[in-house]
């Protein structure tokens with residue numbers, strides 16, 4: 001897998017080129033931060049079947065020892081991302097960190113443990129009320145509730161008309177969330193009800209500060225990644241160079257703000273592999 005080199009694509013923006021140059025100049029100070037679904041794993045109709053692209057672990061295992069840190073920043077529970085990613089017990093990934101539930105959970109490969117914020121009592125109340133709400137809206141068929149522990153997510157990808165089911169549910173689910181002190185995190189044909197107070201931007205900015213990074217790469221594909229993009233833009237304005245990658249084009253707001261739009265997880269993973277090659281001095 002690591003025996004041939006890939007071309008490293010050039011960012012389309014000046015800020016992105018500066019970010020990439022800073023990573024190549026000082027990899028040991030750089031953080032590579034990656035979303036999971038849609039970025040490392042192809043989007044599939046059944047969320048329980050999502051798995052990291054097969055070239056992900058080999059690419060990360062070559063890249064991680066050369067940079068300050070590789071961190072996965074995801075809306076998934078941290079343990080689920082570790083499992084679906086195949087990230088545990090991998091040589092080269094001994095220092096991997098996964099920030100799950102938009103930063104409310106943290107798994108690290110050193111301890112193998114998940115640290116988590118206390119659970120919000122509103123989640124249990126929403127869980128109890130959701131079936132009645134979905135019944136009353138007449139959108140049960142093909143709609144699926146993902147049980148996430150400290151959050152619940154309503155998926156419409158498998159509904160007869162996924163976009164219309166998403167739009168129909170958006171406001172009622174927002175009202176339900178608000179009644180219980182929760183927020184709605186909208187994503188790619190998913191409405192997630194979760195506690196407020198964290199997002200990928202807060203999680204990423206704290207992590208970059210914690211490891212004192214000199215440059216950062218962030219790759220995402222969904223609305224929840226906009227906060228992380230904003231965090232990288234803020235870091236750039238504070239003098240920390242950054243590179244923003246967008247995976248796929250389903251979320252135009254994100255693609256428009258990216259320094260390097262990539263067609264999907266296979267291209268993201270090829271980028272990571274090419275980055276490892278360049279740092280190793282092979283391309």
Ligand SMILES: O=P(O)(O)OC[C@H]1O[C@H](O[C@H]2O[C@H](CO)[C@@H](O)[C@H](O)[C@H]2O)[C@H](O)[C@@H](O)[C@@H]1O
Pocket residue numbers: 035036037038042043044045046047048050073074075076146148153155157187188189190192222224
């Ligand atoms: O932050 P992420 O790692 O991108 O996680 C965001 C949500 O991703 C998952 O849903 C998405 O992927 C599914 C599998 O490909 C797809 O079926 C669904 O339509 C997408 O929205 C996951 O199920 C959610 O829990 C995450 O919050």
